[in-house]
Amino acid sequence: MEKLSRIHVKSFDFMLRDGLKRMIKYLPPSEFSSPNGDVCELRVEFLELSNPIASDRNTPIYPHECRRQGKSYCAPLRLNIRLSINGTPASVLDVPCGEIPIMVLSRSCNLSKLNRKDFPRHSEEEREIGGYFIVNGKERVLRLIIMARRNFPLAVSRLSFKKRGHGYTEQAIVIRCVREDEAVSVRCLIIFCGEILLAFL
Structure with a gap:
């Protein structure tokens, strides 16, 4: 079971480590x-992005407390925003931006710094697999979406393409164009006369 959740945890850790910086x-x-x-x-x-803390006592909070109290397992997020006036740096603002849900057993989870034998001391199971969020006391899983290969053309045949209008065929070439931080899907729809219609999604 741990192997199944590991993919989710690694994906969330990547977002924390690299994704937010990008x-x-x-x-x-x-x-x-x-x-x-x-x-x-x-x-x-x-x-x-800090680790989850109990705002009333400023101490680390663990997933079981959020389950029991019907709270979300979140961490505070802060931004440093530079203000420039006429191209000259004026000041840096430290802005609190609310909270972000933290995945259980990710690098920002307070359990990740503990030895598994210490989990029961915090009312957690030694075999905790993680890979989910706690929102309003309930455990929530985000389904991992399998995406098409990056920057690779894929020929597909779908009847929905043909239903777009007169002259369309069911054939198309789909390309998921990706940069470090964003992606766009491009479809080249093939028309009966041999022309190609480019569509951005």
């Missing part, structure tokens, strides 16, 4: 003009 890298700054004509720019420079 998101910031490609996030465009927000620009606006002040009433006196200055051009202001806000750029996210840094993101910090």
Whole structure:
């Protein structure tokens, strides 16, 4: 069973370790003009996701407490946002941005730093497999979606393509075009006269 959940945990850990940093890298700054004509720019420079803590006592919280109290197992998220005025850095704002659900046994989960023999001390099973979230006290699993291979053309035949209109065939070529932080699916629909119609999804 642990092998099944490992894929989910590794995927979530990748998001924590690399995915959020890549998101910031490609996030465009927000620009606006002040009433006196200055051009202001806000750029996210840094993101910090802590481990789950009990807000009332500022101590680590464990999954069983959230199950028992009907709470979500979350960690606080903070952003460092740089404010520039007319191209000159003015200040850095430390902005709390709410909480993000934490996957049980991921690197941000408080259980991940413990030896399995210590799990029962925190009312957890030694054989805990993780790979799920706790939302309002309930265990929730996100189904892992299997995606088409990155940047690889795939020929498909679907009747739904033919139903798009007069002259369409059921054949198409689908390409999932991927960059580090985003993806778009491109379909080349084949028409009876031999032409190809490009569709972005």
